[in-house]
Amino acid sequence: MTDPSANRERRHPAEHSAVNEPHAPGRFPSGSPDSGLSLTRRELLKSGTRGLGLLGFGAATGFLAGRDRKADTLWQINPDRCIQCGRCATACVLEVSAVKCTHSHGMCGYCKLCTGYFEPEPINLDEGAENQLCPTGAIKREFIEDPYYEYSIINELCIGCGKCVKGCNMFGNGSLYLQINHDRCVNCNICAISLECPAQAFVQVPVGQPYLLRGKGTAGK
Amino acid sequence: MKSMVLISPFARSCVFLIALAALALLAGMQPALGIERFPPPDFSGHAVPETVVPAPQSRSAGWFDVAALAAGLAAAAWLSLRSRSRRGIVILSLVALAYFGFWRRGCVCAIGSVQNIALGIANPDYAVPLTVIAFFTLPLVVALIWGRAFCSGVCPHGAIQDLVLVKPVKVPGWLDEILRVVPWIHLMLGVLLAATGSLFIFCKFDPFVGIFRMAGPRWMLVTGVGLLALSMFVGRPYCRYLCPYGVLLGLASRFAKWRPTVTPDACTQCRLCENSCPFGALNVPMPAQQGQERIARGRRRIVLLALLVPLAALLFGWLGGKVGIASLPLHPDGRLAALVLMQERGVLPAPVPEELTAFRQLGADRQSVFLKAGALETRFFTLGCWLGAAFGLVIALKLGRIFFPESSVDYATDSGRCVSCTRCFSACPYELVRRGVPVSLPQEGGRHD
Numbered sequence: 202m203t204d205p206s207a208n209r210e211r212r213h214p215a216e217h218s219a220v221n222e223p224h225a226p227g228r229f230p231s232g233s234p235d236s237g238l239s240l241t242r243r244e245l246l247k248s249g250t251r252g253l254g255l256l257g258f259g260a261a262t263g264f265l266a267g268r269d270r271k272a273d274t275l276w277q278i279n280p281d282r283c284i285q286c287g288r289c290a291t292a293c294v295l296e297v298s299a300v301k302c303t304h305s306h307g308m309c310g311y312c313k314l315c316t317g318y319f320e321p322e323p324i325n326l327d328e329g330a331e332n333q334l335c336p337t338g339a340i341k342r343e344f345i346e347d348p349y350y351e352y353s354i355i356n357e358l359c360i361g362c363g364k365c366v367k368g369c370n371m372f373g374n375g376s377l378y379l380q381i382n383h384d385r386c387v388n389c390n391i392c393a394i395s396l397e398c399p400a401q402a403f404v405q406v407p408v409g410q411p412y413l414l415r416g417k418g419t420a421g422k
Numbered sequence: 423m424k425s426m427v428l429i430s431p432f433a434r435s436c437v438f439l440i441a442l443a444a445l446a447l448l449a450g451m452q453p454a455l456g457i458e459r460f461p462p463p464d465f466s467g468h469a470v471p472e473t474v475v476p477a478p479q480s481r482s483a484g485w486f487d488v489a490a491l492a493a494g495l496a497a498a499a500w501l502s503l504r505s506r507s508r509r510g511i512v513i514l515s516l517v518a519l520a521y522f523g524f525w526r527r528g529c530v531c532a533i534g535s536v537q538n539i540a541l542g543i544a545n546p547d548y549a550v551p552l553t554v555i556a557f558f559t560l561p562l563v564v565a566l567i568w569g570r571a572f573c574s575g576v577c578p579h580g581a582i583q584d585l586v587l588v589k590p591v592k593v594p595g596w597l598d599e600i601l602r603v604v605p606w607i608h609l610m611l612g613v614l615l616a617a618t619g620s621l622f623i624f625c626k627f628d629p630f631v632g633i634f635r636m637a638g639p640r641w642m643l644v645t646g647v648g649l650l651a652l653s654m655f656v657g658r659p660y661c662r663y664l665c666p667y668g669v670l671l672g673l674a675s676r677f678a679k680w681r682p683t684v685t686p687d688a689c690t691q692c693r694l695c696e697n698s699c700p701f702g703a704l705n706v707p708m709p710a711q712q713g714q715e716r717i718a719r720g721r722r723r724i725v726l727l728a729l730l731v732p733l734a735a736l737l738f739g740w741l742g743g744k745v746g747i748a749s750l751p752l753h754p755d756g757r758l759a760a761l762v763l764m765q766e767r768g769v770l771p772a773p774v775p776e777e778l779t780a781f782r783q784l785g786a787d788r789q790s791v792f793l794k795a796g797a798l799e800t801r802f803f804t805l806g807c808w809l810g811a812a813f814g815l816v817i818a819l820k821l822g823r824i825f826f827p828e829s830s831v832d833y834a835t836d837s838g839r840c841v842s843c844t845r846c847f848s849a850c851p852y853e854l855v856r857r858g859v860p861v862s863l864p865q866e867g868g869r870h871d
Contacts, residue, residue: 251677254566262559265542270549275478284783286776294529296637306470310460345468353471374460383478387529390538390554391622400780401754412475 282402300361308416317369514575523578537616590700657700689832698849710829734814742810759795
């Protein structure tokens with residue numbers, strides 16, 4: 202630290218004369234009564250505005266907080282409005298979207314040729330990656346009895362692109378559909394995907410019923 | 423069709439399916455609504471699994487966040503006004519950055535809460551979450567009493583920029599004044615779009631949230647890292663030149679009861695603190711004029727403002743209305759109406775937008791779309807005008823302050839711009855004396871011998 206007194210000489214004279222007066226012996230500018238008056242007036246205005254501001258915040262808070270509120274809500278997709286545009290996979294604030302595919306087995310036809318599982322023109326009807334519609338191989342296909350196969354979603358692999366949902370809805374029963382998974386969703390103020398959704402399929406649901414499940418044999422956990 | 427040539431039962435069923443679907447589509451049927459085209463089989467020996475969905479995570483964090491915010495604000499106010507400790511503010515910044523930034527991933531944040539409040543006031547059906555109301559109100563109330571304590575070390579956005587500042591460069595005064603208008607534009611646009619329920623731009627274009635989440639679109643990460651790199655040399659660029667909430671905090675802080683002062687004692691104008699503020703928030707003494715001259719100056723100021731305020735309010739109000747109408751397509755209903763109109767006029771670009779596909783698929787109702795868009799347009803226009811007029815008022819008052827700067831006797835932190843970072847304190851020799859550092863004092867004024 203330099204010696205502060207050395208800097209005294211750096212002031213310019215104009216400042217000197219202007220500034221010296223208020224710093225004369227007394228604590229505060231003893232100058233004209235005018236300046237004393239304006240100080241009080243300014244102080245009065247300031248504290249008046251402050252009081253009004255505090256009152257205003259109080260009133261606004263009361264007004265907004267006292268509003269009739271339902272229970273807290275979470276975001277969810279109404280599967281009946283979804284058109285499987287694919288934006289769910291990319292518009293979420295999370296790196297891997299909170300939207301994933303859900304399967305209502307009770308609605309599923311257990312088709313051998315599942316249009317949610319297979320490419321439109323599969324080379325073979327088997328589990329080869331080249332035949333699958335899912336880009337991450339997130340659907341498991343298991344033989345049950347001829348000609349029925351069971352399909353299940355591997356939740357960790359699903360990216361919510363909705364390709365399988367599109368296939369299933371086009372030609373099948375619509376037992377595959379997209380849902381926001383609430384173990385991952387951070388429940389943003391305004392869901393980022395909801396703003397991009399072309400079908401306005403995003404709704405807010407009560408915390409007690411966080412999923413909009415389809416069909417028979419469904420039970421939200 | 424390729425599958426025709428394959429003579430296999432699967433291919434045949436495939437063709438059948440495609441034909442069926444085509445028929446369904448041609449008949450204008452709803453393909454989506456879970457029609458059981460293939461009856462679910464009745465298994466004798468196989469249990470059909472239930473639909474499994476992951477359980478929601480617990481949502482109790484909200485009130486803990488509010489408690490953390492209140493504690494942080496109290497700590498920041500105490501550190502910047504009573505204990506005057508820069509080290510304390512740095513530690514607080516680190517904690518806030520870790521908790522509100524990286525742990526809570528920047529979500530629930532006071533900056534974004536402005537939009538919820540705007541939407542809540544405009545739309546009586548929207549109940550703003552109580553935690554969000556608390557995040558909006560608490561920092562502002564604190565600013566009315568103790569200055570911008572929130573900015574100093576509670577806001578993760580402020581903290582991340584403040585902590586990386588290594589070599590502050592002074593932004594030229596004129597550029598600083600011009601750039602400080604940008605947060606107002608940001609605020610007005612954000613309120614317009616939030617209150618109409620279109621878009622939350624503060625969140626969408628938040629530069630640092632990508633860093634907090636370690637994820638996000640590429641442009642977000644690039645701007646975030648770029649702004650952070652800039653913050654190494656330009657103090658808090660987001661806070662000063664972008665932050666919409668900072669505008670409100672600055673306004674509240676102007677009327678604060680107590681605010682940080684450079685010196686713990688009385689200023690002797692030794693000028694040692696002159697360059698200590700990296701944020702351009704330290705005012706040099708501006709001697710007040712006395713007597714006749716002072717009265718004349720006051721008159722000139724009133725005349726200037728009386729001319730400027732209505733002029734600017736009218737001009738920007740008109741402009742705001744234009745901006746409001748131009749923003750209509752940012753609302754989903756406005757966008758849909760615009761697209762429907764474009765399609766009817768045949769000026770739609772080649773791939774049909776998904777919005778129209780959804781509109782047709784879900785049962786088009788042209789009338790209600792245009793009715794909604796019409797009502798929306800009125801709201802956009804009215805709100806745009808008001809916000810524009812308010813912006814005009816701000817510009818007029820800013821100009822007034824540039825031509826007639828406030829007088830001050832001492833070196834003092836700017837009442838609106840100071841973010842209570844406490845950096846300037848250690849430049850003051852009296853502060854060093856208070857801390858017990860042996861320095862010889864300047865003799866000016868003769869009060870501290």
